[in-house]
Amino acid sequence: MNVTTPPVKTAKDYASDQEVRWCPGCGDYAILKAVQKTLAELQAETEKTVFISGIGCAARFPYYLATYGFHTIHGRAPAIATGVKLTNPELDVWVVSGDGDALSIGGNHLLHVLRRNVDLQILLFNNEIYGLTKGQYSPTSRVGTRSPSTPRGSLDTPVSAGAFALGAGARFFARSVDTQQKHLPEVLKRARQHRGASLVEIFQNCIVYNDGVFSGFTDRAVAADAQILLEHGKPMLFGKERTQGLRLAPGRLALEAVTLDEDGVSEADILVHDETDRTMAGLLAAMEPPHLPVALGVLYCDPAPASYEASVAGEVAAAQKASPGKLAELLQKGPTWTVD
Template sequence: MNAPLSPKDFATDQEVRWCPGCGDYAILKAVQKTLADIGADPDKTAFISGIGCSSRFPYYMNAYGFHTIHGRAPAFATGLKLANPDLDVWVVTGDGDGLSIGGNHLLHVLRRNVDLQIMLFNNEIYGLTKGQYSPTSRVGTRSPSSPKGSVDTPVNPCAFALGAGARFIARGVDTDAKNLPETLKAARAFKGAAFVEIFQNCIVYNKDVFSDFTEKKVADEHQLRVEHGKPLLFAKGTKGVRFNHKSFALEVVAVGDGGVPESEILVHDETNPTLAQLLITMPHPAFPMAIGVIYRAPAPASFDQSFWEHHPTKGERTGKVADALRRASVWTKKAS
C-alpha cells in the first residue's frame, strides 16, 4: 500500500441509484469510512450481494464485488472464501433477500461460522419490487400485497441469527455515523461469521418505521447502547435494565434518585447467549432497542480455517493423477 486510503478512495465511478434520502447512502458512507479507518486493501476485499435495493451495494464500493442472485449471497461468499481464505469478504443482504428467499443460506453460513461479515439492511419492506410486506414487517403492515394489513408474525433477525448459532451479533442504525463504523470494525475484526442487522429507513415504502428509536431526539431514551463490561444503562444513565429473578425476565427500572442503585443493573456480558437472547427480544417501546455488539463468542476456528486444516493435504496438490489412476487392480495386456 502507498498512502493511506480515504473513504472517497473506496467509492467507484458508478452513479449511485438509490432513492434520494434512502438510508443506504448513510450505510455506504459508514462502510467506506470503516474500510478507510482499518486500512483495508480494495484488492483483497470482496462484497457479495443478493438481490434487492441493498444488494446494489457492491457496484458502489471500490473493491472486488459480485452482485449475485436472490437470497444466495452467503452461498457464493462461502465458495469464494473456501477458494481464497485470505480475502476479506462482506455479504450485503436485506430482510427479504436474507430472511425470506435466502433464509436457508443465512442459517447455514451462520452455523458454519464462515469468516465473513453479513450486513443485513432491515427496512421491513420489499423496496425494489415496490413495497410489498417483508418477513420482518410488523403485523398489520399495509402494502400493495396486503391492503388490509399483513397477518404473518415477523422474524426477529438477531434472534434468528442467535438461533442459527451465530457467534457475533450486532445491531446498528443507518444514520448513526458515529457508532455504525465502530460496530462494523468490530464485525470485521471477528474471526467467523459476524452478523450485523442495520435498521435502514426506506424513505419511499416504509418511511420512518424505526424513527421512534432512531431519531436523534429520542435515541438516548430509546436505544440501549450495549458495551461489554458496562452496565446496561440508557436515557443518560437515568434508566437501566435489571434481571427480575421471580419473573425470569428483564425489566426497565429507574436508576439513582428515587430508583434502584446502579449495582442492581445488569452488566453487559457479550459472551452470554442467554443475556443476548433477552436483549435481542426486548419489545420496543416497552423496552429500549439494544444497539451495538450484543453477542460475541469466538469459536476456536472459523469454517474456512477448519475446512483447510482438516483437509488432509491442506489443499496442496501432493499427488499425481497418473498414480491415482493405478490405485486399483491393474492388469497388462501384452502385444500379441
C-alpha cells in the same frame, strides 16, 4: 534502499466511479458512507476486499465501492461468498443483503453460513419492506403492515434477525442504525475483527415504502430513552441522563427497565453487559419499545476456536498428505470389480 510509504487512503479512495443511484433520502446512502469510512479507518487493501450482494436495493452496493464485487442472485450471496472465501481465505469478504433477500428466499443460505462460521462480514439492511419490487411486506414486517401484497394488513409474525442468528449458532451478532455515523463504523470494525461469521443488522429507513417505521426509537426526541448502546463490561444504562437501566425481573428470566434512585434501585442492581453470554443476547435481541429499549451495539461475540475455511484448509492439507499423489493410483486404490 529507498522504501516508499504507501499513501494513506481516505473514504473517497474506496468510492468507485459509478453514479450512486438510490431514491433520494434512502438510508442506503448513509450506510455506504459508513462502510467507506470504515474501510478507510481500517486502511483496507482494495485488491483483497470483496463485496458480494444478492438482489434488492441494497444489492447495488458492490457497484459503488472501489473493491472487487459480485452482484449475485436472489438470496444466494452467502453461498457465493462461502465459495470465494474457501477458494482464497486471504480475501476480506463482505456480504450485503436486505431483509427480504436474506431472510426469505435466502434464509436457508444465511442459516448455514452462520452455523458453519465462515469468516464473512454479513450486513443485513432491515427496512421491514420489499423496496425494489414496490413495497410488498417482507419477513421482518410487523403484524398489520399494509402493503400491495397485504392490503388488509400482514398476518405473519415477523422474523427477528437476532433470534434467527443466535438460533442458527452465530458467534457474532450486532446492530446499528443507518444514520448513526459514529456508532455504525465502530460496529462494522468489530465485525471485521471477529474471526468467523459476523452478522450486523442495520435498521435502515425506506423513505418511499416504509418511511419512519423505526422512528419510535431512532428519532432524536426519543432515541436516548428508546435505545440502549451496549458496551462489553459496562453497566446497561440508558436515557438522556443515564438514570435508567436493565435488570432481571424478580423471580423470572426476563429483563425489565428500572430507574436509579427509585424504589431503592442503585447502579449495583443494573446488569453489566457480557457479550459472551448467549442467553442474555437472546433477551436483549427481543427487547422493543415501549416497555424496553432497542439494544444496539455488539449483542453477542464469542469466537469459535477456528473459522470454517480454516478447518476446511486443514482437512484438505491432511487429505493431500495422505493421498498417493497420482490420479491413476488413487483411482485404482481400494476394492475394484470387473463387469463381464
